[in-house]
Amino acid sequence: MTDDRRLEIERGFDGELDEPEPASPIDDPEARRHLDRLARLRELALRHDPGSLVPRRSFELPRRSPRRILSWLAVAATAAVVTLAFLPEFRSGKPPRVVLTEPTTKPSARPLEPTVGRPPLEVELYGWANTPSKPSGQVAKLVLSPGPSSKKRSAANEILALELANASRRDRSGVQRFAVAKGSKPAPGPGPKPGPPGSRAKSSLPDV
Amino acid sequence: MSHRSWFIDPTERNISSQGESNLVMAPETETETERNASDSGPLPEREVRCAQLVDSCLKGSTADFAELFELTEPVVRRLVGRLTGDRDAIDDLVQETYLRAWRGLGQFRGTSRFSTWLFRIAVNVTQTWRKRRRPALTLLEADDRAYGRNADVGDQALLDVYARALDRLPPELRATFVLHETEGLSYRAVAETLQCPIGTVMSRLHRARSRLLEEIGEQLEELRP
Structure with missing residues (x-):
């Protein structure tokens, strides 16, 4: 098919011919095929409509794996539980509980128990x-x-x-004692003098 | 010669295999000189309303410009979307189109339809955008694009091929093809919008179709009716 013939068929397809086409394109299989392709191309062009959608960034969530989402949910749930657990305490006005981290000098009532695996x-x-x-x-x-x-x-x-x-x-x-910590003194009162230098056991730990 | 209105909803377009389109035909008339060369008939209602709103906008009514925007924005958005193929850029380009229209409303002489004038601005805005943007889309981005509510899920691959082929067309061929094929503008309306002779429109349209059919012609058989 010549280019001029195609152009003529396209003008007829667009409804832009001044005069009706003398020979019907249906009689020509090649022309009919070209018309069919033109119609399909137009149909495809009409379906292509990016403007009918809102911009991608404004409505699509970023891609996250379900595992990551579940971990975020678990963290959020934990935070919520902790908050709810402490909320009544804060509202009651009581001073917060203090956890002692320093060792106390008070001896334990329970005897020490060796554990399996200790040196x-x-x-x-x-x-x-x-x-x-x-x-x-x-x-x-x-x-x-x-x-x-x-x-x-x-x-x-x-x-x-x-x-x-x-x-x-x-x-x-008798009552002779070794210093345990810095600043500790021998027990007051009469008693034997401390031993010569070097006889006292000193802590190798840093001073506290 | 029959003309199609730019307000025609593409979904209402009924395309037969014989190439006849059952469209709501509208004349393309404007000034006295152009009216003689155009089809006779009444103006579409919305076009008449647009002309009234433009008049009141020129008298200083910003509210009427808002109505003008609401009346024409869907069509401009659709055109810009098809010309760019990038839905992330559409909002900005539509906004730029109306900004230019607002600033240049005083220069609108009424020698053509308001729609033609607005389309011309939209085409210029998108062509400027295409010159400034990256030279080509990556494969991943192209695959990730969407093609609108009219697209069937099964046709996504074909639409993707079409979008890439359309993207490769030179700007003037693409604008001519989109304005005529999807926006329903007649040869004359396209010529007015792009400010070129009708013969140029015909040759550009023919070249655009030839290139597109060359690239995707074989796959068009897969298009579902």
Whole structure:
């Protein structure tokens, strides 16, 4: 089909021909096919209508995975529960509860219990602490003895060892005490003089 | 010669296989000189109302411009959407079109229809936008575009191919094709809008169709009626 013929068919298709076409395009299969394609193209062009939708950014949510949404919901629910739990307390006017983080000097009424899996040294210390007389100078020497194990001593073990050393000292020389913390003084009153320098057990912990 | 009104709703357009379109025909008349060259017949009601509103806007009524906007915005939005293919840009371009129309309303001489004048502004605005935008859309963005409420879900792939082919057309071919094929403007109305001879409109339309059919002609068979 020539280009002029196509142009003529298109003008007829658009209704822009001044005179009706002498020969019906239906008689020509090629012309009929071209007309059919023109009609389909127009139909497609009419269906293409981006302007009938609102802009994408204003109505579409960002893509999120269900797992992420569920985690956000869980966090929000937890926050809501915590808020609701503390709300009556705040409204009642009572002072908030205070959690003590510093160790108290008050001795525990319950005896210390060794736990399975603790180091042998701690087990020995717990055993000593649970005995009423606590005459264990051997344990104190064990704890305070220098060596690689002393680097791993915890603050509790250190204090416990000092107490053991004091107890051991008391056993040997009456009321003589070792200083546990900075600023502590020997018990007032008459008693034997403190031992020579170097005989006092000092804490290796930093001053508090 | 029959003309189609720019107010025709495309969904009302009934296209037969013989190429005859059962449209509400409207004459394209304007000034005395142009009326002689155009079809005779009454102006569409909305076109008459537009002319009245333009007159009152020129006398300083901003409320009438608001009514003018409400009356014409859906058509301008549809045109801008088809010319750009980017629904994220439509709002800005429609706004820019009406801003220019408001500023230039004093220069509207009434020698053509208000719709023709407004379409000309919209085409200029979109062509300026196309010059400034990125050179080509990425494949992902093209796949993510939507094609409006008239689109069947099964035709999305075909519409995507069509949108890409339309996007590749030169601006003048694209504007001619969209104004005539989807907005229903006659050759003469397209020529007035684009300010070019009717013969140029005919050749541009023919070239645009040829290119589109060359790219998607085989796949048009898949289009569901």
